[in-house]
Amino acid sequence: MDMEEAGPADAALAAARSAFARLVSVVDGGGLDHLDDAGLLGFWQQLEELRNQLPVVEHRLIRDAQARDLASVYCTGRLSRLMTSMLRISGGEAARRVRAADQLGDRTSMLGEPVPPVRPALAAAQRAGEVNPEQVDIICRGLARVDRVGYDPATIAAGEASLTGHARAFGPADLQTCVNRFVDTLEPDGSRPEEELQADRRMVELRQLRDGSWRGELRLTGAAGAKLQAVLGPLAKPRISTGVTAAGRPVEELDPRTYPQRMHDALEDACDRLLRSGSLPDSGGTPATVIVTLKVNDLINRTGCGTTSDGTRLSTAAVLRLAEQAEVIPAVLNDAGAVLALGRAKRIATKEQTLALYARDGGCSFPGCGQRPEWCERHHIIAWADDGPTDLTNLTLVCRYHHHQFWSRGWTCRINDDGLPEWTPPRHVDRHQRPLINQRILTAHGGYGTAA
Numbered sequence: 062m063d064m065e066e067a068g069p070a071d072a073a074l075a076a077a078r079s080a081f082a083r084l085v086s087v088v089d090g091g092g093l094d095h096l097d098d099a100g101l102l103g104f105w106q107q108l109e110e111l112r113n114q115l116p117v118v119e120h121r122l123i124r125d126a127q128a129r130d131l132a133s134v135y136c137t138g139r140l141s142r143l144m145t146s147m148l149r150i151s152g153g154e155a156a157r158r159v160r161a162a163d164q165l166g167d168r169t170s171m172l173g174e175p176v177p178p179v180r181p182a183l184a185a186a187q188r189a190g191e192v193n194p195e196q197v198d199i200i201c202r203g204l205a206r207v208d209r210v211g212y213d214p215a216t217i218a219a220g221e222a223s224l225t226g227h228a229r230a231f232g233p234a235d236l237q238t239c240v241n242r243f244v245d246t247l248e249p250d251g252s253r254p255e256e257e258l259q260a261d262r263r264m265v266e267l268r269q270l271r272d273g274s275w276r277g278e279l280r281l282t283g284a285a286g287a288k289l290q291a292v293l294g295p296l297a298k299p300r301i302s303t304g305v306t307a308a309g310r311p312v313e314e315l316d317p318r319t320y321p322q323r324m325h326d327a328l329e330d331a332c333d334r335l336l337r338s339g340s341l342p343d344s345g346g347t348p349a350t351v352i353v354t355l356k357v358n359d360l361i362n363r364t365g366c367g368t369t370s371d372g373t374r375l376s377t378a379a380v381l382r383l384a385e386q387a388e389v390i391p392a393v394l395n396d397a398g399a400v401l402a403l404g405r406a407k408r409i410a411t412k413e414q415t416l417a418l419y420a421r422d423g424g425c426s427f428p429g430c431g432q433r434p435e436w437c438e439r440h441h442i443i444a445w446a447d448d449g450p451t452d453l454t455n456l457t458l459v460c461r462y463h464h465h466q467f468w469s470r471g472w473t474c475r476i477n478d479d480g481l482p483e484w485t486p487p488r489h490v491d492r493h494q495r496p497l498i499n500q501r502i503l504t505a506h507g508g509y510g511t512a513a
């Protein structure tokens with residue numbers, strides 16, 4: 062180290078420390094005793110001013126550390142991380158000090174000329190010891206919310222001066238109120254900075270977890286959020302399943318799903334509709350074909366997971382549900398990985414069969430459900446994995462909600478002797494488990510009552 066260059070700063074710091082040591086020794090030796098009450102408080106306030114001035118030196122240190130890129134030299138990535146280990150302070154405290162240095166520290170232009178601080182009034186108050194670091198942070202954070210494109214810089218500067226004045230009189234809580242009031246009353250100059258800011262921050266992140274599920278985070282612009290809400294809102298409404306037993310007793314089951322669960326299902330529903338609409342660029346108007354591979358033992362035991370060609374894992378139960386959609390071709394592997402069976406076109410309902418299903422069921426066939434046919438899935442009453450045929454005697458339309466819910470809630474379905482889908486409720490719904498037919502289907506086929 063070049064001792065000559067380090068000399069003046071080291072000597073000044075040593076002098077400050079010895080002056081401070083003298084202060085400690087005077088106070089320890091009863092130096093406060095002669096002060097009256099007002100004098101004691103006045104002394105205390107002066108000490109606080111000294112404390113408030115210390116960041117002036119530290120801001121210069123932070124500036125120099127940034128200029129020397131010490132974060133890279135010491136491989137910590139960020140200066141605040143270097144500070145946490147070197148000064149043994151929290152990450153939050155380190156970040157606050159760096160933030161204050163950025164706003165209050167003297168700057169240097171590209172040409173090496175001195176440039177005043179970003180917040181000159183606040184910096185001057187700090188140099189005079191009139192504001193403390195907590196107050197500085199409150200004002201800097203507040204001004205950052207409005208110091209953007211679309212706001213008049215002169216108004217921001219006036220606000221800084223006025224808030225610095227408040228900081229000389231108010232503690233952090235009241236100062237925060239002043240800052241909030243200033244920010245709230247500040248009107249943008251009309252160039253729509255809020256939209257610009259939202260656009261800068263827009264993001265959707267999704268990642269798959271080890272168990273095959275997904276987690277994500279999103280931050281939407283006002284416009285995108287409103288559209289998503291408009292799409293999901295109607296789809297996420299609670300479903301109430303109603304029917305009438307043979308005895309004429311109305312049966313009603315409330316939607317057991319929570320609101321977040323309903324929003325999830327609505328999102329999936331929206332994706333399905335979009336995929337089926339054929340309007341996505343990749344599918345080019347024809348449904349994408351997904352090949353899912355799964356092990357034969359998992360298929361037999363309904364355990365484990367299948368894998369799509371892009372590596373997405375799906376539970377075997379989910380594969381079986383998907384297999385009833387035209388878009389998925391399941392490939393069954395033996396333990397050695399050889400393909401035992403590939404779902405073939407004959408397992409998939411043809412266009413004619415689908416139209417016949419539309420004509421017969423006219424929508425979800427679950428009793429009481431009015432979901433339209435184009436929003437429904439084809440349900441194999443006997444699953445294809447159990448050799449259920451793909452023809453009208455083994456197919457019915459059900460909406461996604463009932464497709465996923467009916468089995469776990471104890472309902473079963475069959476095609477009756479009239480060729481209509483009829484549903485048998487669980488015992489807790491009807492003790493006699495009398496089968497029900499969707500009233501819409503009965504009416505369309507000339508039936509009036511309920512199934513025998």
Ligand SMILES: [Zn+2]
Binds near residue numbers: 426427431432461
């Ligand atoms: Zn339904």
